[in-house]
Each structure stands twice: as C-alpha cells, then as structure tokens.
Amino acid sequence: MHLLLAEDEQHAGEYLAKGLGESGFVVDWVKTGRDALHQAHSSEYDAIILDVGLPDIDGWEVIKRLRQTQQTPVLFLTARDRIEDRVRGLELGADDYLVKPYAFSELLARVRVLLRRGKQQETDILTLSDLEAHLLRRRVERAGQRVDLTAKEYALLLLFLRRRGEVLSRTLIAEQVWDMNFDSDTNVVDVAVRRLRAKIDEPFSRPLIHTVRGFGYVMEQRD
Known part of the structure; x- marks a missing residue:
C-alpha cells in the first residue's frame, strides 16, 4: 500500500515515516502543501x-x-481539538481526523480502516474489452480463459487497468x-511489460497494451 505523508515537523515526519514503513507501507513524505499537491x-x-498546519499552503x-x-482517503492531523475544525475538515472532504498528540x-x-473503506468502494472487477481482473479472488481472465500472473505482473496489470487510456x-x-x-540503464519495466503482453495479448487477436514511442505505455482498446 502506497501512502502520502504531508507533515512539516521533522521529528514527527521521521517517526511516522519509519513506523509506517515498518508496518509494511510504502511512504512518500513531504513537508509543504505545494509538495503534497504535486x-x-x-x-x-x-x-x-x-497535517493541517503545513507551510505555504495549509x-x-x-x-x-x-x-x-x-477521492483518495485522507486522514487529517491537527494540534487543535476544536469542534469547528473537525466539522470544517469533514465538510471539505476529510475521511477521518486525529488530534495531536496521538498514539502511533x-x-x-x-x-x-480508511484503506478497508476504500477497497469496499472500489468495484470488485476491473475490465477492458474481454479482459477481466477479479480483485477479491485475484483472478485474471481474458475471453473466458484464466491467465496466471506473477505478483509483479498482476500489480502491473492493475496499474494499467486503473489508469486505462492514460499514457504511463x-x-x-x-x-x-x-x-x-x-534508471535509464535498467530495462526492468520493458521486460515486465513484454512478459505481461505474452500472457494477456499475444494469445489473442486484439492487443490491449500499446507502446507510445518516446513516452511509455498505454492500455486501451483500439479498432
């Protein structure tokens, strides 16, 4: 699971990034509102x-x-325990609210809890043309045929499906x-895409993964 942490206090940021990393999350830590948006x-x-009290953009x-x-789930952190702040945060779209100091x-x-809610809101099946990825069962099918993928191939496929039509x-x-x-000297991405294509594209008449020269790859249905 990939988390974005926006916390300007050095000690708090280091503490949270370390603890979340040890709990199995991939954490990107930024210290300003502009960096958080970017x-x-x-x-x-x-x-x-x-964190509510970020510099430049709060x-x-x-x-x-x-x-x-x-609509990415957001947990607000604040040093002020005021009901009007809680209401304001929720009205703006926060999913939860935690007052400092807090226990990790x-x-x-x-x-x-936020991550579980997000999964419940996500559809169980991602589809494109005759390709289906059943998230709860971790099963992939194309034209009714089961396709066996490695963990990385499956993660790559989900990325393509969730951002289908977008050049990545x-x-x-x-x-x-x-x-x-x-690293431009590393071809790990190209190798992984080639292996995924061999399983979900090559055995079928219509390819879904396309190369966009000079940019990357896109998954989409083309005539």
Whole structure:
C-alpha cells in the first residue's frame, strides 16, 4: 500500500515515516502543501495523511484542491481539538481526523480502516474489452480463459487497468510497481511489460497494451 505523508515537523515526519514503513507501507513524505499537491497529482496513493498546519499552503486548502479531482482517503492531523475544525475538515472532504498528540497505534488503526473503506468502494472487477481482473479472488481472465500472473505482473496489470487510456511513463511504472527510481540503464519495466503482453495479448487477436514511442505505455482498446 502506497501512502502520502504531508507533515512539516521533522521529528514527527521521521517517526511516522519509519513506523509506517515498518508496518509494511510504502511512504512518500513531504513537508509543504505545494509538495503534497504535486505528489498527489503525480502518483497514485491508497491514502493520504495530511497535517493541517503545513507551510505555504495549509491542509485546508490542500484537501479543497484535491477533492476537485480525486477521492483518495485522507486522514487529517491537527494540534487543535476544536469542534469547528473537525466539522470544517469533514465538510471539505476529510475521511477521518486525529488530534495531536496521538498514539502511533491509533493512527495505524485509523489508516487501516480508511484503506478497508476504500477497497469496499472500489468495484470488485476491473475490465477492458474481454479482459477481466477479479480483485477479491485475484483472478485474471481474458475471453473466458484464466491467465496466471506473477505478483509483479498482476500489480502491473492493475496499474494499467486503473489508469486505462492514460499514457504511463517508465518512471511512473517503476515507482508504482517496484517503488524504485527508474534508471535509464535498467530495462526492468520493458521486460515486465513484454512478459505481461505474452500472457494477456499475444494469445489473442486484439492487443490491449500499446507502446507510445518516446513516452511509455498505454492500455486501451483500439479498432
């Protein structure tokens, strides 16, 4: 699971990033509202932990702008325990609200609840043409035939399906699937895409994964 943490306090940010990382999450930590917005629009996150008191653009404005384009679950962090602040946060689109100081165990529990809610809201089946990915069963079928994928191939396919029609760069794919910065001397992305194509495209008459030269790859149905 990929989390965005927006916290300007150095000690708190280090503490949360370390604890969440040890709990099995991939965490991107930023310290300003501008960076939070940039990251949220550049990468796909399962949840966002957002401190209200960020410099340059505060948490209120960050979530206001986020909710114009996406519904990623957001946990608000604040040092002020005022009912009007809670109401304001919820009205702007926050999914939960945690007042400082807090126990890490409570924050972790709240994050996990948000993630479960997000999964419940997501459709169980992602489809494109005759390709189906059944999320709960982790089963992939094309034209009614089962397709067996490795864990990385499955993660790559879900990324393509969730962002079908969108050209994905090799850098973005590497960040989302392998949590790594793309090295131009490494062909890990191209190899993985080639292996995925061999399973879901080559045995069938119509390819769904297409190369966009100079940019990356796109999954879409073409005539």
